[in-house]
Amino acid sequence: MGRAKLKIKKFANTSGRQVTYSKRRAGTLKKAKELLILCDIDIAILMFSPTGKPTLCLGERSTIEEVIAKFSQLTPQERAKRTLESLEALKKTFQKLGHDVNIQDFLGTSTQTIEDMTNQSTLLQAQLSEMHKRLSYWTHVDKINNTEHLNAMDESLRSSLNHIQTHKENFTELCISTLML
Amino acid sequence: MGRAKLKIKKFANTSGRQVTYSKRRAGTLKKAKELLILCDIDIAILMFSPTGKPTLCLGERSTIEEVIAKFSQLTPQERAKRTLESLEALKKTFQKLGHDVNIQDFLGTSTQTIEDMTNQSTLLQAQLSEMHKRLSYWTHVDKINNTEHLNAMDESLRSSLNHIQTHKENFTELCISTLML
DNA sequence: GACACTATCTATAAGCC
DNA sequence: TGGCTTATAGATAGTGT
Numbered sequence: 054m055g056r057a058k059l060k061i062k063k064f065a066n067t068s069g070r071q072v073t074y075s076k077r078r079a080g081t082l083k084k085a086k087e088l089l090i091l092c093d094i095d096i097a098i099l100m101f102s103p104t105g106k107p108t109l110c111l112g113e114r115s116t117i118e119e120v121i122a123k124f125s126q127l128t129p130q131e132r133a134k135r136t137l138e139s140l141e142a143l144k145k146t147f148q149k150l151g152h153d154v155n156i157q158d159f160l161g162t163s164t165q166t167i168e169d170m171t172n173q174s175t176l177l178q179a180q181l182s183e184m185h186k187r188l189s190y191w192t193h194v195d196k197i198n199n200t201e202h203l204n205a206m207d208e209s210l211r212s213s214l215n216h217i218q219t220h221k222e223n224f225t226e227l228c229i230s231t232l233m234l
Numbered sequence: 235m236g237r238a239k240l241k242i243k244k245f246a247n248t249s250g251r252q253v254t255y256s257k258r259r260a261g262t263l264k265k266a267k268e269l270l271i272l273c274d275i276d277i278a279i280l281m282f283s284p285t286g287k288p289t290l291c292l293g294e295r296s297t298i299e300e301v302i303a304k305f306s307q308l309t310p311q312e313r314a315k316r317t318l319e320s321l322e323a324l325k326k327t328f329q330k331l332g333h334d335v336n337i338q339d340f341l342g343t344s345t346q347t348i349e350d351m352t353n354q355s356t357l358l359q360a361q362l363s364e365m366h367k368r369l370s371y372w373t374h375v376d377k378i379n380n381t382e383h384l385n386a387m388d389e390s391l392r393s394s395l396n397h398i399q400t401h402k403e404n405f406t407e408l409c410i411s412t413l414m415l
Numbered sequence: 416g417a418c419a420c421t422a423t424c425t426a427t428a429a430g431c432c
Numbered sequence: 433t434g435g436c437t438t439a440t441a442g443a444t445a446g447t448g449t
Binding site: 056075 | 433434438439440441442443
């Protein structure tokens, strides 16, 4: 927008990229701030300039950890809800066509699903025990007073968090598809 | 934008808020996507509709954890850089006025700072040992196969991560202000 | 409640300093 | 680097279906 129409692809020119970043970052953050005020929502924006300088944008009420935690908690629920909604819609469509539908019919045989679940559970056990091992390493740490240690611990925690999150989502999804909640 | 100018404050009307959220969310995400393509940057956006439905927007390259980790790593550096830059600017200004300036003069007596550092270190030890205790609890967990356990572990990890992050930042800041890197 | 329309407002590309 | 200007592209509030 402006004097000429711009093709949306990576700016070849480095300094032009910088200038555009500054301008558009301001615009994007303004839009986000308006949205958050108008609609009274939680929002978290994290971005890095082409040179790596970070910018954070948050609502008044919350920290970024809170917003992320909220997202982590809601996502599986949302997914479950959407799954159910689409299945219900499908069911209604079929019923309108005169068919009587058991929603389980859409989910394949339970034998296969339970087998999947068992495999998943085994995988889960293995990965959690690996995490357990990593955590037990820490029980031998007596004094921590430099940033290298803290960084390493931070890294380790993040990695574990990642694993747990993945497992939780997989497990929840599996529960949904098996038991329909 | 639109037929009338809108005052940027919380929409009183609930359904209007919903409609505006949908429209503006699309606009904001489009802007963000353009920015990320044009400038080839890392970006993470997390928002919740007025009804609590979450939306996540990310670049192709990275996961949200990676973007957050990147932010966590860079922020203290950025802060240090900015501290140094403003001190250097101050120093230059004074030098222009004919004064010879030791940058340490801006940082108070080292006695006080070292006392702060000792206190901080003690606090750090205490909080880390509390975290240690929490982590050691896990070493007794043999089997984890339901979402309640995973949620609890997730929660615990997040909390620990929060603590570590805070301590790391405090410690880094303290190092900077004491030793000027 | 999701989608068109469109008059109007806003963002911004390019240019200049 | 950062700000200001202006012509133009883009976003959207109110409205109707």
